[in-house]
Structure formats: C-alpha cells, structure tokens
Amino acid sequence: MSKEKLYYYEVAVALSATWKQHIYIYHAQEKTPTGSVVVVPFGKTEKTGYILSESVKPTYLTKPLMRISTLAIPQNTRKFIDWMISYYPGSPGSHVQHFVPGFLKNLSVHKLKKPVKTVATKKHTVLTDDQTAAYELLTGRSAITSSVLHGITGSGKTRLYCELAQKIIAEGKNVLILYPEISLTSQLEQTLIAFFGGDTISVYHSRRTPSEQKQAWLKAHNTTRPIITIGPRSALFLPYKNLGLVIIDEAHDGAYKQDSGTRYSGLIAAGALSRQHGAQLIMGSATPPVSETQHVLAKGGSLVCMHKLAVSSNTTTKSFEIVDMRKPNNHSSSYLISKPLMEDIRNTLKNNKQSLLFINKRGTARMLLCENCGWHAECPNCELPLTHHHDSFSLQCTVCGLTEKSIIACPTCRQQLSMKNPGIKSVEQDLRGIFPDARIARFDSDNKKRDTFSEKYEFIKSGGADIIVGTQLLTKGLDLPLLETVGILQADSALLLPDYTSEERAFQQLTQVSGRVGRGHTSGKVIVQTYQPDSYMFNYVTSQDWHGFYTQELEKRKNSHYPPYLHVMKIWVVKKSRESVIKASNKIAAELKSMHSLRVLGPAPSYYEKVSGNYSWQIIVMSSSRQDLAMQSSKLPADFYFDLDPASLL
C-alpha cells in the first residue's frame, strides 16, 4: 500500500444525453491543474472529461484518473461550457462531450503539425460601394456589439467577411466563421484559402478524419498566430483562446438548431461565446431570422444592409408573378402547372435557357385546403392550421389538442375538399407530357447521394438540362447562369404548417428559391402558384422587402403572444400504447397547469404522432420567464423529452 498523498478532483465527464449528472470525483497521485483534459474510468467504459476543481476526499471509494493530458480547456471556454449547461439544462454531460470529444482519448501525443505554407492566390477585388458602407458600419461603432447583416442574394457577403476577418487577424485575434452545412465547406474554404493562404484557415467538421479534427482542435487551442476557423455549429465547441469575431453565415438556416439530444440554438450559443471573448458577432443572411434579429436590436445591436448586387449588370432584372390557382382561367391541361407558368417555360425553352420548378412537399397531405376559394381549417384558440387525421376522420390542433369532426365540403363555397398530395414525380410526368422534347432533370432531397448531386449539378450548370424539378435541395447555394424562370408550386403547403414560424419559413424559402434567378447573369422571372394569394407574406416576397416582412411578422407575434415576446418549451413523451402516452402526458400537463405563471397548451398528439410504432404526445408551455421554464424542465420524469426555445411547435 502506497503512502503517497492522493489528490481528489471534481471532473466534468463527457456523457450522452440520457445522464442528468456529470460531475464525479476521482483521485490522482500528482497535482493536476484545473481545466486539464483527462480520461477517466466510468462504469465499465472510459470517458473523456476535464478537471473542474480540487476536492476533499469523499466518503465513498474513488477511482483514479486514467490519463492526464497536457492539454487544458482554457478558462473562457470553461465559462462558455458553464453557460451552456445553465442555459440548456437537462444533461450537462452532453455539453461536456461537445468540448472534450472522443478523439482526444486515444492519441497520446498531442502535437500540432507544422502548417503547410501556401500563399494567397487571389487578387483582391475592390469593394463595391455597398460593401464599403457595410464594412465601415461594422468596424465602427457596431464593432462593440452584435450586428445583423441583411444582404440580398448576390450582394457579396463573403467578400465582406474576408475583409472583416482580415482586420481582426491584423489585430492578432482569431476569427470563427460558421456556415449551416458541411456540404457548403469546400466552396467557402476555397474562397478563404485563395484570400488568406492555406495556413491561416482551419476547417472543422464531423466528416473530417479524427486526426484532422484533432488538428483543428489544437489549432484553436494553441494559436501562436491568429487563424480563421470555419465549420458548422459543432465548431462552436473548439477550445478558442482569443476570438475577435464570430460570423454566422446564412443565419436563417434551420441547421443551426441542434434538434436531437440536448437541443440548443447555434445562434444563441454563438452569442454567448462571443460575449465570453468580448468578440464581435455578425449574423449574415438575405432573410435574417425574426426572433434573433429582434434580440440583437433590442440589446442595442445594429442592422446593416446591402441591397445591391455585387456583380451588377445593366440588363439583369427580376420580376415576380403570383398566380391565383383558384381562378379557372389560370388552369391548364395539368392541374399542377398553371397556364402562366407553362407559357413562361415554353418561352424559356425557345430562348435556350433553363427553368427550375420547386415543389414543397412538407406537410402537404395534412391540411385541409379548398382549391376553389382558398379556405383552410384553423384553430380558433391558437390561430394555427388544423391537421387532418385520416384514421379518425378528425381535425386536430397539434398545439392545444382541440378535436372536431373532419369535413368533406368547404364551409364557405361548398366545393368538395381534395386531399391529394402531388409529388415530384407527378410534376415530372406532366412536364414530359407538355414538353416532350425538353430535357428534364429531377432532384429528390436525397442527402446521402452528395457525389451524384455535385456531378449532376456541374452537368446542369453547363446546360445539360432544360427543366430542373426538385424539392428543398434546390433552395441553397445553386448558381445557374442559364436560369431564366423559377416556378414555385404548392407555395401554400409551407404556409399551412401548424406553427407560428410557418410564415417566416415560407418567406425564407421563397426568397431563397427566387434568389436562384437574376444573379447578374441574365434577367429572370419568378412565378409563385398559390391558393392564398392574399397572404401578406407573398407581398413581401414579390417586393423583395425583408424589412417590411420582419416588421409585420413581429407585430403578429406580439399580438398572438409568441416568441420573441414569450418563451416557449415543448415537452413530449413517447410510449408504446396510445392510452399510456395520453395518461402520462395528462398527468404532467395537469401539474404544469396548476402553476398559474405558466401558459400550458395541450396535451395534444405530436404532429408526427406515430414514431416507429410508438405514440408521441406533446405539451406546449409558455412563460415570460425563461428561468421558470428551465426550472420546470428539471422536474420532468426521466422518460420525458423537452426543447427549450424550440424552432418549431411541430
């Protein structure tokens, strides 16, 4: 038995989202600095973690630290972890896991590779007037706060990011640029490497090899000279030492929301990270998110706009047409493609240019919509569309649980309501019938086949297809020089989801799809087919007026008591039988309803009630105090899930 003195430490352990506790006490023979990355035995496995503080010998037997790294989580990163744990409660260990990932476990020697010296190759273009004005605003008084950069598609936001990053690098601080998806890495990476040279750029994401990830981790941790890290939301969790600027590109994108395990908003987390470092935060988008923009502005942040195309050509224009699908004279031989759209495709074919048809498939079969007058079923309590449940032939509100018998005829015009759900295949079929000689390319939202997508993309870009048909996949980043016509089918379905953010999502989606045309190559036309042409949302899409939309949308949220004016928590539970799930959710809802500071809606069946054979019911809780909601979340039974600040009520 050794008589050596033992040291005891509280260790924050990296665990998965099912754990409620994350601090455990271990002993070591040597004195270990706070923040040190360690590997500890945990049950029968081993986990990574880091030293929180020294502790006294506990009453129970402790296990020894297995390995102590020379690496440590810097202090401001530890504070950021603490912030994540308190702001997104539930499973603290899962936050720790993000910061002390598994690849730190095996590799015993943590050595930073010598950077490969590559020189910047791109000759820097002169900034446009718009870019210069934005640059001056963002480096002036705004540099001390958070900013929203509203720049229309093609206004050259990336060019501006480069200039802003350059300035911070020159000050000796680091830069983090977040983008929504891994598939967009290489484009941004190429641009940045061309601008700064390869050794200034560090790329981090989950599809890189463990050793590449470790290099990015070490670079963030170790910088002797400033670098720019680019990555998706997981790049928030690298051990940065001295950030001067955090940029969130395409900030409206839903991918910034972590929607499994411990749920968090990458945008809100980025805000906390930049506060921790005293860094500037910039959220850039052509359609900045409503709630987050309101937050930034309410806290004294600035809104900076770029309204002009960077590559301006004197002939490029973009025009919009809203086609009222209720009017018979707009109908053609195909009920999916209106007469005006068909004419436009025909003209575009004649010009040897391309057409793109976008179809929104999400949620189409669930809503009752009259194709004659545009009427739809709506919940009187929540002002949200009701969903049609085929098995019970009922209309239900996914939020408050209101249930009534479904109907066959429209209550205002007596027309029969159709429940058909046209897919991308029927669109393609109709097109082949109408334009037998056109070359048609179809894109399904099949993210697994990335390679075939980029192959197909190059082919189409160079003119390999006349008509392109697809879903959500087509909203992002496509640059098609030959594109002249964009057709949006089923514009209503995005609008009719039972969610207070559905107008915002629809606005974003339509604006992003419209942005594929009129990018400075050629003039273009956007045709939107809808049964509800009077929705305020369409006016702002066609007038390309994000700010107007933002203002009206905020007003609506304020009047109907939704975020950002109230905090929301979604709670749900999944069980094998419908009876048990109703019983359990009723019990919790009753407990929550007894708290009169909370507004409780439901329980109601989740939008997707059956999840792989099980039943899911949900409860929506709202409060003016976020802290109150966080407190309630910790009292839920172990088999309940929750999402504090959910991106949607679905």
Add this chain to the structure above:
DNA sequence: AGCACGCCGACT
C-alpha cells in the same frame, strides 16, 4: 447507453 437488482406470470 449498458448492466445490475428486483418483483410477478408460465414452466419442469
């Protein structure tokens, strides 16, 4: 997540 403990139905 695994893996133990623990208390009720079908079996030799």
Add this chain to the structure above:
DNA sequence: GTCGGCGTGCTC
C-alpha cells in the same frame, strides 16, 4: 419451487 419478463436505478 425456478426461469425469465423488463421497470427502475446507478455509474465517482
């Protein structure tokens, strides 16, 4: 009487 179902609780 015993084998084994999976509900509940624990991991320093």
